[in-house]
Amino acid sequence: PAIRPVQPRYEWLYLYAFVCPESGASQFWLVPEVTKQAYQLVVAAFAASLGAGPDHHVLLVEDGAGFHVPPVEGHPPGIETITLPPYSPELQPVERAWNLTDRPLANRCFDSLDELQDVLGRQCAWLETQPDLITQHTLFHWWPLCTN
Template sequence: MTEALRHAERLHPRVSLWTMDEHRIGLKPILRRVWAPTGQPLTCPVQPRYEWLYICAFVCPERGESRFWLMPEVSKVAYQAVMTAFARSVGAGPDHHVVVVEDGAGFHACDDDEWPAGVQRVTLPPYSPELQPAERLWALTDATIANTWFESLDALTEVLGKLCAWLETQFDLLTRHTLFHWWPLCRN
């Protein structure tokens, strides 16, 4: 990762290092322990249903800048669409080279002719989620909806959409959660 970043910095006037990950979330409730007064029972309504959506998040740990997308599925086509939208949103191209660190999920494979200009992928070693800073974002998204029952996937999507929009404005919070001590910083 550091080697890819330094190589890109030698070749391009502006380089940024991002990381991305996906997270499945749905109508099966996320249950967490909570504090309650002694002797008073706590109840949490649940009605497990198996409908899902996926959050795709990109974060630049150094600056805390982020981009979130809610997707109905994970597939090569959906991944390609999100990666293209991300490249457009950060201005990737000849003047801005973006290095994206990702895991080795099978649907991340895209042909070079379909890949957005100005974006370079770096794949983490297999079975190493602890190296992925974007994994730390899911604690933030899950905490907001834990112990909550949603009537439909649309209701969950509305809540998650607002949460993701809010997270995109929380640069310091995202930096605190994702900037590991060993994460390489950009020189330009």
């Protein structure tokens, strides 16, 4: 067998997702990194997009990922968080959305990160228009429904 040189190269693209299991509303954010700072910026933009504030509270369910850290001054007004127990991805509704985001990516090789971002971005934009599909995948039978 011949030995062949390999040149490993990596480029990264990350997807942050927010879903409301009851309404099916969703937001997807493609970002270049998973860091505390990136997470804080995305949560701030998410809160602003929903009009979160003193009179409009949003509950954000987080896992224990190391980057799920609010800024020193805390999350934006109106954002409340609950952290799931360790090693319990089955309790996180958004975990079931990944198979929806991954569908156009499966078994494909992309020539560039830009091509991957374009395909994934189109899928996420489409998913944001499919609340019934999001609800079908994320609304657990035990999920507490909103009473307002």
